[in-house]
Amino acid sequence: MLWACILLPQLALDSVLRARDDPDTPLVLLSGPAQRRVLQAVNLPARALGLRAGQSLSTAQALAREFVCVEHDPAAVEQLQQLLAAWAYRFSGQVSLHYPRALLLEVQSTLGLFGPWPAFEARLRAELTDLGLRHRIVLASNPVAARMLANAHDGLAASCAQTTRQALLQMPIDRVGLPADAAKAFERMGLRRLDQVLALPRDTLARRFAAGVQLHLDRLFGLRPMALACYLPADRFDARLELNFDVESHQALLFPLRRLIADLAAFLASRDGGVQRFILHLEHAAGLPDTEVAVGLLAAEREAGRLFELARGRLEQLQIVAPVRNLRLCAEDLPAFVPQPGELFNARPQQQQNWEQLRERLRARLGDEAVQGVQAVADHRPECAWRSANTTKALASSPGPLRPGWLLAEPQALPLHGLRLLAGPERVESGWWDGADVRRDYYRIETASGQRGWAYRRIGEDGPLWLQGWFA
Amino acid sequence: MGAVVSLDGLLDERRVWKGRPLAQPQGLQPTGHAALDAALPGGGWPPSALSEILLAADGCGELQLLWPSLARLTGNGERVVLVAPPYIPYPPAWQAAGIDLRQLAWIDAAADEALWAVEQCLRSGSCGAVLCWPKKADDRSLRRLQVAAETGQTLAFACRPQQAALNPSPAALRIAVDARPAQWRVLKCRGGLAPRAPIAMTGQG
Incomplete structure (x- = not known):
């Protein structure tokens, strides 16, 4: 089996940055108790100001003034990780979140579909970049090795056990996930790289170190298997975006909305499903009930651009009664997606939209009941002999x-x-x-x-x- | 005694103006009325263009004029869209005229949204014909519809009161429908001279 590890080195920071449209503003993530606020992570413009992760907030404020502080939110990071697992589930049936800030994918079985590996890797990278995430990708013959090689490599493709072993032997001893005391002990013994450790007699190693060390080394080289908890996709989509400031116009809501819908589309693609109905909650300041915008479609849809267009049509009709703090998107009605068959030889060369898309577009602006068909009803009373209907059945007309x-x-x-x-x-x-x-x-x-x-x-x-x- | 001048030379010097050849019709759209087809330059409705139907009064013959074309279109599986019709299309009569109701869509829109809806339908290119009843359509909005019909290569019909005949219009074809006597008058047709004589209405029940 071949395992790919996607390491997300600054997941917490990216989870904040991807929701903002100002990449050039210095931004820091804060964590720690109120007495001692510490910079958890900083972005590139903030780094250019001299700010570093681990500094206290007072030090940072002494160094620079113009930077944005955002509270570190572990729940949001966890949610993003779940979303990423859903995204990765499109590419592999076995996705694991065993290690924090890393995705493990079994790719041998899907190489035939997405491969060869360079093309597969390029696709993963392109989609991760679209999602706004920094990443490192490594391929190895077992999951533990893939994760540990990602500590030191990016783009390494060790496609068989032999090359994986070669790559591992060159790894520095403190980067392979050994317990901290064991790694320190090896270093004090003058063993800097993994091949030096492996050269030691196995029985003496077992006598001097805890059992966990030998177990970890065996797993690293694929001698013993490791049980991984695999990801199971959820049945509903519920994502929330904090805006961090009060928004009173539609325009300012469109950017976060686009992000949410892109996430929804990634989630839907991983399920190979579509969405028929979703609800957009505009959350106001405490005490006010949420404004709900329901977006209903006639047929399941999953293309991000089209969903965004429809949600935007509904949103623009809305009167925003109070400033919006958070945006939340819930989708529970997730039927199977049946793509509309397109015509190979189109009668009209410039046909841009098919009828279903046009109908959704019209309904989005004019209201859900705006587009209808007419149906004949067998009744002698003229006012009862017709009915507006969404799906018109063929009724044999009798000459009357x-x-x-x-x-x-x-x-x-x-x-x-x-x-x-x-x-x-x-x-x-x-x-x-x-x-x-x-x-x-x-x-x-x-x-x-x-x-x-x-x-x-x-x-x-x-x-x-x-x-x-x-x-x- | 004039010298012999080659025709090509004259044409190259742009001293002789050559009439523009008629644009080749992209698809024939017969109206279904033989007399009217014979009078129109393309042998039917101008394809992918706006046609204006100018009515003397409510209910005096726009359906008689259009039904054969709509029946042909729906029979071919094309969709026909009615945008904000003034009355309810009564299914028994439409079915009796040979129209497949499954292909008929009815869009309910306020007057100001109706033109937007028409333009969207025309532009999408997914409809065979779009009918509308613009209440106050100025030259600009009609031109928009005309351009949209060209873009989507769709038949567009705008039914308007006959008072509008006095104003110029960008429509490719303008037909006035008279109630008494029951006749059609072609006021303007692109690509040819409008026939002087009115055409007697056919198919009146």
């Missing part, structure tokens, strides 16, 4: 009496003068069973100006003619 093409939503009283009766009466008497009883005589009429209409008079009444349709 002549009916108008346009129906008025409400019948209108028609003045009698100048009218000419063309045909009629045709009696429609129906509906006694459902309370909407109708007893009418219908006439085809022509007005003085030549319009042809369809009008009725209630039976037993001598009232006006009621116009109900036009023969247009």
Whole structure:
């Protein structure tokens, strides 16, 4: 088996940076108790100011003034790690988060699909860069070796046990994950590299050091297997982005929204599923209820750009009542994704959108009920003989009496003068069973100006003619 | 006594103006009315362009004019979109006219959103024909529709009251529909002279 290790050296920092659109602003992550705030991590512009990880906040403030402080949030990092596992699940059936800040992927079984390895690696790197994460990737013949080689290498591809062993033997002794006291002891014994340790007799090594040391060395060289807990994808998507400042305009929400939807798309692709409905929560300051924006689709969709376009359409109609602090995206309705078949030989060369995309676009702006079909219903009452429907079934039409093409939503009283009766009466008497009883005589009429209409008079009444349709 | 001048030379000097050849029609879109087809330069609706139908009054014949084309389009599996129609399309009559209701979509939009919806439908190129009833359409918005119809290569129909005939319009074809006598008058058609004589309406029930 071949294992790839993706090491994310500054995951905590990247998890903050990827949600911001100002990469050139100096930024530091803070952690520690209130009495002693410590810089957990710094980005490149902050490093240029002389700030270093491990400095106390007061030292940093003495060195520089213009930098942004963000609280280190282990929960957000954990969430990002879960998301990354979901992303990696697309490329391999065995993904493990055994080591912190690292992903282990079994890639031998999927090399046929994504390989050869250089192409596979390039793809992983491209997607990680898109997700906004620094990374190191190493390939080795067992998971422990892959993780430890990633400490010192980037881009190393040891594709068999022999080359993995060669690479491991050159590793410095303090970088291979041995317990700290054992590593220090080896160093004091003058053993700087792993090959020097391996040259020692095995039994003396076992006598002098704890059992864990030998076990770790055996696992490193693949002599003993290691049980890894593998990642299982979740059934729902729930991600939250803290904005850190109050947002009152749609425009400022679009950037974090794009991030969230890109995450959703990565999650969906890993499930090979789509999303049918998701809810965007705009969280306000404490005490105010969240504003919810529900985005419903007619068919499952998973393409990030299209989802963003639809969510944006819904969001832009919204009145933001109070400043938004956090943005949260929940998706529970995750059906299987069935791609729309495209036509190979398009009748129109410039067809940019198919009908389904167009319909979603129109619904996003005009409302969910805006796009409908019409369906005939077998009923004699004209107002009951049609129904708007989203999916129209084919109904065999039977040749009946002549009916108008346009129906008025409400019948209108028609003045009698100048009218000419063309045909009629045709009696429609129906509906006694459902309370909407109708007893009418219908006439085809022509007005003085030549319009042809369809009008009725209630039976037993001598009232006006009621116009109900036009023969247009 | 004039010298013999070669025609090519004259043309190269741009002293003789040559009429532009008619743009080759990309696809024939017959209207379904033989007399009207014969009168129109392309033998039917101008393909991928806006056609304007100017009505004398409500309900005086736009459906009679369009139904044969819509029936042909839906029969071919093309989608027909009605954007904010003034009345409800009554299914029994539309079915009787041969229209496949599965291919008919009805977009409910307010007056100001309707033009946007029409433009989107036209531009997407996924519809066979788009019908609209613009309430107050100025020259600019009609031109937008015309350009969108060209981009998406879609038939566009705008039904407007006949008062609008007095204003110029960027539409490729303008037909006035008279109720009495029941007739069509071609006011403008791109690529040819509009026939003087009105055409008697056919298919009136």
